[in-house]
Amino acid sequence: MAVIVEPGTVQLRPWRADDIERLGEAAVGISRDTLALRFGVPYPTIPDWYLARIAEGWARGTWNACVAESEGRIVGWAEYGLGNDRDSAELAALVCDRHQGGGLGTRLVKEVAAVAKAAAVPVLYAQIQVGNRAARGALHAALPSLRYTGVRDGQWHYAVWLSGI
Numbered sequence: 828m829a830v831i832v833e834p835g836t837v838q839l840r841p842w843r844a845d846d847i848e849r850l851g852e853a854a855v856g857i858s859r860d861t862l863a864l865r866f867g868v869p870y871p872t873i874p875d876w877y878l879a880r881i882a883e884g885w886a887r888g889t890w891n892a893c894v895a896e897s898e899g900r901i902v903g904w905a906e907y908g909l910g911n912d913r914d915s916a917e918l919a920a921l922v923c924d925r926h927q928g929g930g931l932g933t934r935l936v937k938e939v940a941a942v943a944k945a946a947a948v949p950v951l952y953a954q955i956q957v958g959n960r961a962a963r964g965a966l967h968a969a970l971p972s973l974r975y976t977g978v979r980d981g982q983w984h985y986a987v988w989l990s991g992i
């Protein structure tokens with residue numbers, strides 16, 4: 828049966844292998860400010876080193892994500908990447924500019940944390956630039972058991988044990 832989706836509706840779904848090719852299209856809606864908040868550098872577009880890291884992590888089974896899609900375009904994603912010991916993972920998220928501030932980041936973080944928990948990841952760590960209130964808000968709203976673990980190198984550090992979500 829065909830699923831009818833209202834125009835403008837944002838849907839969440841698991842990452843698919845071909846999404847990496849669709850990030851170029853998504854990048855059109857991402858400002859340098861947003862890229863700077865995500866990567867620490869105001870890149871003109873999503874950097875190639877990051878795409879390579881996704882490809883490698885996806886192939887090795889150490890990286891996964893949830894995607895937000897609207898009218899066939901990726902408008903946000905939240906991800907985790909396992910460390911070498913596979914005992915913990917780094918959490919990160921990005922929502923395209925036009926879709927920020929409407930609760931999408933919170934939904935994505937919540938969803939990807941559930942995916943990580945289902946994959947038996949014990950703990951997620953997150954680092955965000957000091958003053959990034961939207962990221963702090965999304966983390967706290969999505970993960971009520973989130974713990975703040977301190978500020979280092981201009982970044983707020985957080986941890987969440989997934990047994991508690």
Ligand SMILES: CC(C)(COP(=O)(O)OP(=O)(O)OC[C@H]1O[C@@H](n2cnc3c(N)ncnc32)[C@H](O)[C@@H]1OP(=O)(O)O)[C@@H](O)C(=O)NCCC(=O)NCCS
Binds near residue numbers: 955960
């Ligand atoms: C961080 C990010 C993913 C959050 O997604 P979002 O859809 O904008 O966030 P939400 O709408 O879910 O908002 C989350 C909370 O932060 C608050 N918030 C949102 N934007 C805010 C802003 N600019 N200033 C202060 N608070 C803000 C919201 O009110 C909400 O709080 P509430 O639940 O108490 O109402 C998104 O803003 C983004 O992509 N930023 C650039 C990249 C980045 O910073 N990534 C995080 C580092 S990995």
